[in-house]
Amino acid sequence: MAYQMRDKTSILIAGNHGTEEAVRREQPDARLVGVLQDLALVEYVAAEVPIDELVIDPNISPRGETLEQWIGRFNNVYPDVYVRIAGQSKRLDWQEADNIPARVVTSQTIVVWSPKGGVGKTFLATNLACATAMITKGNSALLDLDIYSGDVSTYLDLADEPTITQMLPALMSLRPDGLDKYVQRHAPSGLSVICGPQRLELSNLVNVEHIKNIIGLAEKRWGLVYIDTSPDISSDIVGECIEAASTLILVTTQDVCALKQVKTALGILKKIGISDTSIFLVLNRCVEDSPIPKRKVEEYLDKRLVAAIPDDRKTVEKSIFQGKPVVLFGKTEISASLWDLVSAISPGLPVPEREKKQGKSKRRRLW
Ligand SMILES: Nc1ncnc2c1ncn2[C@@H]1O[C@H](COP(=O)(O)OP(=O)(O)OP(=O)(O)O)[C@@H](O)[C@H]1O
Ligand SMILES: [Mg+2]
Known part of the structure; x- marks a missing residue:
């Protein structure tokens, strides 16, 4: 499914200040829910706060699993949340995650x-x-x-x-x-x-x-x-x-x-x-x-x-x-x-x- 901008999209960022700036530039109208550096924390926040989109810095690594596995798990639990890698405008899911740079796996x-x-x-x-x-x-x-x-x-x-x-x-x-x-x-x-x-x-x-x-x-x-x-x-x-x-x-x-x-x-x-x-x-x-x-x-x-x-x-x-x-x-x-x-x-x-x-x-x- 192609990525589409929504009115007042709620975005959660897994990344740092640089990722946040990039997201703000790309989607100035969006509502930023938070910026987290830990994917375990992202799961916790996603369970508590409704979000439309998750943007992941490619340098973030989950613990004990590959990023593909993490995204697959996340997609299963939150199928309505758009997950994308910072700098890319494409929804990522279990099948597409092969395109992620190897250094984050x-x-x-x-x-x-x-x-x-x-x-x-x-x-x-x-x-x-x-x-x-x-x-x-x-x-x-x-x-x-x-x-x-x-x-x-x-x-x-x-x-x-x-x-x-x-x-x-x-x-x-x-x-x-x-x-x-x-x-x-x-x-x-x-x-x-x-x-x-x-x-x-x-x-x-x-x-x-x-x-x-x-x-x-x-x-x-x-x-x-x-x-x-x-x-x-x-x-x-x-x-x-x-x-x-x-x-x-x-x-x-x-x-x-x-x-x-x-x-x-x-x-x-x-x-x-x-x-x-x-x-x-x-x-x-x-x-x-x-x-x-x-x-x-x-x-x-x-x-x-x-x-x-x-x-x-x-x-x-x-x-x-x-x-x-x-x-x-x-x-x-x-x-x-x-x-x-x-x-x-x-x-x-x-x-x-x-x-x-x-x-x-x-x-x-x-x-
Ligand atoms: N592949 C190898 N070929 C030749 N010599 C080796 C090789 N690997 C280690 N050594 C030699 O074995 C010695 C012991 O290596 P090392 O200090 O890494 O062992 P260690 O298991 O850490 O020892 P310790 O239990 O004292 O901490 C070193 O002097 C090193 O030169
Ligand atoms: Mg030793």
């Missing part, structure tokens, strides 16, 4: 965890989060919630401060955009990073309630939130992170001890009700001539691998030493496999073709 909390230490959690979290930040033009964050031994600031060559510690006194009254004051910006990717405490005695100040609040605020502030964790399965903080995850990247290597611990962890995750589909099993430091090849890893864990990231000691060590994530600096097999993993984790994100895996002959060496 997802909003996720992605927790990188393993019960085993040293398997590459921080390496993966920093690289995946940076790649995602580049694609989303900065609508991504990385929270270093390995509170006692966080390494994110080293991996990304960030400053000592601010860290999560500075945020604690203000946390209760903080709004989502207030997080910006405590964030370090990773300039090459545009990633926002909340770094872990610098000293052990400061780590003790962080409790599980803080973690809950910080994750909640971050989820409202950024579309994609990555979280790096400690391997301690008994930690309440790790428990809180796992609970908050919409996607849990479970990291293993081909090491027998790692595999045993991951198998036990999979059993525990199942017991506490974590959906198997939200668990993405990633094999890091994969070597082809291991006595436990990929196929055996899958058999032993009774779960399919989402990705196998190759072992490339030289490249990875150099990248950590220089504080330069491999996804941003150079084309190697390992960076291509990480970009592929980004696509697998967030299928709606438009990963540049050139970053994906290509034939061996086309790969160039890092630096």
Whole structure:
């Protein structure tokens, strides 16, 4: 159905001040019901106040579903409300929503965890989060919630401060955009990073309630939130992170001890009700001539691998030493496999073709 102007159309905006100005310019006679940045709030308001039209800023992301799904749901409940993307004059419904730019299709909390230490959690979290930040033009964050031994600031060559510690006194009254004051910006990717405490005695100040609040605020502030964790399965903080995850990247290597611990962890995750589909099993430091090849890893864990990231000691060590994530600096097999993993984790994100895996002959060496 073609979009038609109505007399005194009541419009609700899901967007910001810019969207509001654009709508006012396009429809000066319309009555603006409100401007909201959260689609959950839009649903609430639509239930309370009669509206004719909903205009959505294409940068807004719903939580836990794609924008297509959200619009489909909204259309079902409010079939008489015109839904359109700001800047377009066409009604959107479930069937037509394919035209929405890919960068808005997802909003996720992605927790990188393993019960085993040293398997590459921080390496993966920093690289995946940076790649995602580049694609989303900065609508991504990385929270270093390995509170006692966080390494994110080293991996990304960030400053000592601010860290999560500075945020604690203000946390209760903080709004989502207030997080910006405590964030370090990773300039090459545009990633926002909340770094872990610098000293052990400061780590003790962080409790599980803080973690809950910080994750909640971050989820409202950024579309994609990555979280790096400690391997301690008994930690309440790790428990809180796992609970908050919409996607849990479970990291293993081909090491027998790692595999045993991951198998036990999979059993525990199942017991506490974590959906198997939200668990993405990633094999890091994969070597082809291991006595436990990929196929055996899958058999032993009774779960399919989402990705196998190759072992490339030289490249990875150099990248950590220089504080330069491999996804941003150079084309190697390992960076291509990480970009592929980004696509697998967030299928709606438009990963540049050139970053994906290509034939061996086309790969160039890092630096
Ligand atoms: N794909 C890889 N190829 C080669 N080396 C790697 C790879 N991934 C990680 N490493 C190396 O493994 C080491 C541990 O990585 P990382 O710090 O990311 O592990 P972690 O799981 O975060 O450890 P921790 O449990 O201590 O937090 C690093 O020194 C890094 O150089
Ligand atoms: Mg780590």
